[in-house]
Each structure stands twice: as structure tokens, then as C-alpha cells.
Amino acid sequence: MAWLANYHTHSHWCDGEGEIAEVVAAGLAAGLTAIGISSHAPVPFPAGYALPLDHLRAYRDEVLRVRELYAGRIDVILGLELDALPELRRFNEEQALALGFDYTVGSVHFQQLDDAGEPWPLDLSDARFAALVRERYAGNVRALVEEHYERIAELADYPGVAIVGHIDRGVKLWNAGGRYFSEDTPWYRAAVERALRALAATGRIVELSTGGWRRGLPDPFPSPWIVRRCRDLGVRMTLNSDSHHPSQLVHEYPRALALLRETCHGEIARFDPARGDWALAPLPTA
Numbered sequence: 265m266a267w268l269a270n271y272h273t274h275s276h277w278c279d280g281e282g283e284i285a286e287v288v289a290a291g292l293a294a295g296l297t298a299i300g301i302s303s304h305a306p307v308p309f310p311a312g313y314a315l316p317l318d319h320l321r322a323y324r325d326e327v328l329r330v331r332e333l334y335a336g337r338i339d340v341i342l343g344l345e346l347d348a349l350p351e352l353r354r355f356n357e358e359q360a361l362a363l364g365f366d367y368t369v370g371s372v373h374f375q376q377l378d379d380a381g382e383p384w385p386l387d388l389s390d391a392r393f394a395a396l397v398r399e400r401y402a403g404n405v406r407a408l409v410e411e412h413y414e415r416i417a418e419l420a421d422y423p424g425v426a427i428v429g430h431i432d433r434g435v436k437l438w439n440a441g442g443r444y445f446s447e448d449t450p451w452y453r454a455a456v457e458r459a460l461r462a463l464a465a466t467g468r469i470v471e472l473s474t475g476g477w478r479r480g481l482p483d484p485f486p487s488p489w490i491v492r493r494c495r496d497l498g499v500r501m502t503l504n505s506d507s508h509h510p511s512q513l514v515h516e517y518p519r520a521l522a523l524l525r526e527t528c529h530g531e532i533a534r535f536d537p538a539r540g541d542w543a544l545a546p547l548p549t550a
């Protein structure tokens with residue numbers, strides 16, 4: 265049987281819905297051969313979306329319990345989605361990674377600090393993004409975007425990060441119709457290119473997330489031209505849905521697989537539980 269996986273999934277342990285066992289059961293029913301559980305890792309500031317630090321050990325135990333429950337039927341991989349901000353390197357290493365996880369998805373959901381001194385969310389609302397551009401970048405969206413891709417590039421050597429999550433989501437979510445910038449603009453292409461080259465150099469995996477389609481955007485994360493550029497530069501990719509409910513587990517998978525085929529990704533990254541590491545495997549045909 266061909267393999268098919270999703271390494272980016274949420275449950276009620278963070279800002280998603282459903283038990284981890286329900287997420288895994290949905291994966292099995294959808295024909296997945298592996299599923300990575302990747303709750304939002306704890307953060308040292310008030311945040312309703314993340315696992316509370318004092319739940320982290322219980323979360324880990326629960327994933328391992330469900331792994332045993334489903335042994336021989338579907339591989340359950342123990343992960344986290346890490347807020348991979350430069351300021352959180354030490355916190356992430358000491359408080360989260362020290363417990364032991366198979367992998368993490370490193371994501372950039374924040375940029376700069378708000379007036380309360382807390383990380384400024386890129387994805388909370390249209391108005392919050394507009395305020396960020398206005399108040400921290402004096403209306404210069406190019407400066408924001410270039411800084412965003414610098415943060416993405418830094419994930420090339422961020423501790424514990426195997427997969428780089430939704431690399432263009434932070435700057436694309438509120439840019440429908442090219443409202444802030446065109447993706448064809450040379451400076452945008454150059455910013456993405458610098459990040460991809462940095463990630464290629466250390467073998468980081470970039471996810472193709474169907475979450476963009478779920479949010480009603482015309483494209484997944486990242487845009488198809490970036491998926492193609494990953495292929496050109498030898499950046500390994502994997503296919504995820506960033507699901508927040510068991511019903512979203514394989515949302516738009518056939519469309520994403522078609523895009524990977526169109527862009528000549530003959531192989532994508534797969535976690536090998538026996539080796540505890542990532543390797544390339546043929547692109548699933550399902």
C-alpha cells in the first residue's frame with residue numbers, strides 16, 4: 265500500500281477540536297499510513313491557542329498512549345508546532361524540546377511586539393495586520409515582508425525544527441487580490457528566494473499546507489510558484505493540512521498531490537519511525 269501522511273494536525277489540546285485518538289482514527293479512515301500530532305507548543309506569554317506549559321507532559325503521554333493503541337495500523341508521530349521566534353530559542357529548548365519529541369514544525373506566527381510588549385500576531389485579524397504595517401513599519405509592507413522571510417530563513421538552524429510551517433501564510437493571509445503587494449514583484453521573489461536557499465542549505469523540509477484553500481484563498485501555503493521553486497532548489501517538501509478538526513485531516517489532498525506532480529516533486533519527505541529521521545519517499549499516488 266502506498267504511504268500517505270499528515271504531519272501538521274491540531275486537537276483540543278491546543279486550539280483545535282477533537283481528541284488525539286479521534287484525529288488518528290480519522291487518519292486511518294482516510295487511508296493515511298502515518299499521522300503527526302503537532303499541538304502548538306507552550307509559549308512564555310498569554311496565549312489561548314497554545315498548550316499550557318503544565319499540560320505538555322500529559323500531551324506527550326497521550327500521544328504515546330494513542331501510538332500504542334494504533335500500533336500496526338497507523339504510525340503516530342510525536343510532534344509539536346513550535347513558535348520559532350528568535351527570542352524563544354532558549355525557552356523552546358529548555359521547556360519544550362527537552363521533554364523529547366520526534367520532530368517539530370517551526371512556524372512564524374508573530375512579528376515585532378505590540379504595545380503590551382507581547383509578540384504581535386500576523387494572523388489574528390485583518391485589522392491587526394493593518395495596524396502592524398502602520399505602527400511598526402510606517403506603512404512599508406515591503407519591510408515587514410522582508411523581515412518575515414528573514415525569520416523564515418533563520419529556521420534553517422533553529423533548534424529542533426524539521427519542517428518549516430506554512431512559509432508564506434504570515435504575509436499572504438490578508439493579501440488577497442494583491443492588496444498589499446504583488447507576488448510577481450521582484451523584491452518579493454528575492455525575499456522568498458533567499459529564504460528557500462537558506463532552508464535548502466541545511467535540508468529543512470518545507471510543508472505544502474492545504475490550509476490556504478481552507479481559509480478561502482485561491483492558493484495553498486505556499487503559492488504554487490514557490491512549490492516549483494522548492495523543486496528547482498532541491499528543497500524537500502511534505503504534504504500537510506494544518507487541520508484543527510478531525511474532519512479537516514485530508515482536506516484538498518488530491519488537489520495538493522496534483523500540484524506536487526505538476527511541479528515535478530517526484531519524492532516528498534516522510535518520517536521513518538524506525539530510524540527516527542526523515543527521508544525522501546515516492547510521491548503518493550492516492
Ligand SMILES: [Zn+2]
Pocket residue numbers: 345371373429430
Ligand atoms: Zn501555524
Ligand SMILES: [Zn+2]
Pocket residue numbers: 272274345506
Ligand atoms: Zn498549525
